[in-house]
Amino acid sequence: GKSVDTDIVKSPDTYVYTKDLGKLDDVPIIVVYIGNVFAGTESDLVTIEGAFQISDDPIPIDSGTEYGEMMITSASGDKIMMKNKDGIDLDDGGNTRIMGDIGFMTSYDGDRYCPFVRRTVDPIAALKIELPERLIVGEEIVITITADGAPVEGAEVWFAGENLGSTDSNGEVRFTPAAAGTFIISASKANYNSIFIAVRVTGGSPAxxxxxxxxxxxxxxxxxxxxxxxxxxxxxxxxxxxxxxxxxKNPGAVPEIVINELMPNPIGTDRGNETTELYNCDDKPADIGGWVLKNEGGTTYTIPAGTTIEPYGYYLTTKVQLDNVGGYVLLYRDGEEVDSSIAYTHSTEGLSWQRRTDRLDTNSDSDWIERDSTFGVSG
Incomplete structure (x- = not known):
């Protein structure tokens, strides 16, 4: 780091670092309360009981400056007045952002609303699934969820789409598989990167x-x-x-294509910006010309002939209308349904419904999460 100041402080005392900002002199930028100082023969100890810091890169506040739907009309030392120059429509059951991450959430009946501030929290760490070397039908297995080598309590765990509950203080859940075959185990917890793995269960009745x-x-x-x-x-x-x-892997086999992400409520105008993403789970290009997407209202869109998706690639279209309040999308090939999205019951402006990990498909709503869009990149 860079040293900005040195000073001798007695304890208990408050250290204040000041700096000139714009037209203001000696603005307190950093304030630290020093509790106790202990001097030893081999090492010293300082206890800090509180710290306060503000940015030294202020934003000028000028009348007439617009932020989203709002415009600054006046500003003083203790108050900023902002007004919206045009009307703002609040959709029933939706979230409408008016500037930056500030917006209004409206009830489904349209009778109530409240302001909110959206915050993006970085993941604490990535989850990891630990299992015994062999999984055998009829034998209890312990599924352990960790992050950075430490057990994670309260992580939700699924086996083949079945919710096994939350991990205990040791990061464990227990489960006894009833059939052999290849299955998906997934785990998730708020503020952690989710994970899923494919496992093989042997013995007993085969899948x-x-x-x-x-x-x-x-x-x-x-x-x-x-x-x-x-x-x-x-x-x-x-x-x-x-x-x-x-x-x-036969060239004549039907490619595995999944509905990977939906954006029902984009920022600004919905029509023409509502996006549906398909993902090619195979290692070969997939010809999806003539395949059909259908929304909950029965409206269909036929993908143009000659359309292909590269291996582990994406296809995006804005031709499917998505309802903000709730809906779903179905994918058909030759009149047969091959995949379906989550049947979402709400949407947040600017966020998308997407699979927690590309191609994760255990036929469970837990495969999906609403978060910042990742269209065209690995989610």
Whole structure:
């Protein structure tokens, strides 16, 4: 850091650092209350019981300056008067910002409203999921949530879309899986970066997809070179899973596209700025020409022919009208529904509904969160 001042202060006493700001002289910038000073043979100790600091980069206040919908009409040493020159519409059940992060929140019936100040809080840390080496059907597993190596209490944990509750003081929740297969475990807590991971549960009754393919292999008659993908001389459900994974990479397979983010209530004019984002979960380009997006009112939009999404890329459109009070979006391919968004019940001006992490899709509303938009970038 940079040293700005040195002084000898007795205890208890208050240290004040002043600076000339604009037309004002000796403005208190930093104030520190010194409680006690202890001098030792090897080290010294100072206790600070309070500190106050203001910015040394003030903003000029001039009549006629506009901030959002408001304009400064007069300013004095103890008061700033601001007025809106035009009427401001407050939508029922919506949030309307009038300048910067200041706005009004309106009740759904339109009878009540209150002012608010929006604050963006940086995450404390990223969550991490810790698990046993093997997950086995019918055996209790301990899911531990940590951040920077320390357990996190109160984190919400989901397994395959099922809410397992909140972690205890040790950062743990317990769960006994009932079926084998590949599942998603996710965890989230306010002010922390959320996380999700894919895990494999073995033993017991296999998951539906594995069971169907394994049955087809079994009835095909003994050992088969094409079916023995692992090359261990026998056909098992592992071979079935590998065949399923290879089939998913077949060029003729349907690409995995999800509705990734919605902006129902953009700042300013809604029409033409309400945005829907699709995400390509595959490692190959996806042709989505002719696919259809439909909102809760039944209005549809057909994606133009020849439209493609690059691997792990995004497609954005403002052609789908989104209701501020509540709604949802459906995605169709050849008349068959392939994905749906959260059925949101409110929207905040300037914020978007988005999956906590790109492609996170456990068929649960907990996959979604309302926050600052991340259109076209990894969320």
């Amino acid at each position: 539906t997809a594995d069971a169907v393919i394994a049955l087809q292999l079994a009835v095909s008659g003994g050992w088969d070179a094409d079916a023995d993908v692992s090359g261990d001389g026998k056909v098992t459900s592992l071979d079935a899973l590998m065949i399923l994974q290879m089939a998913a």
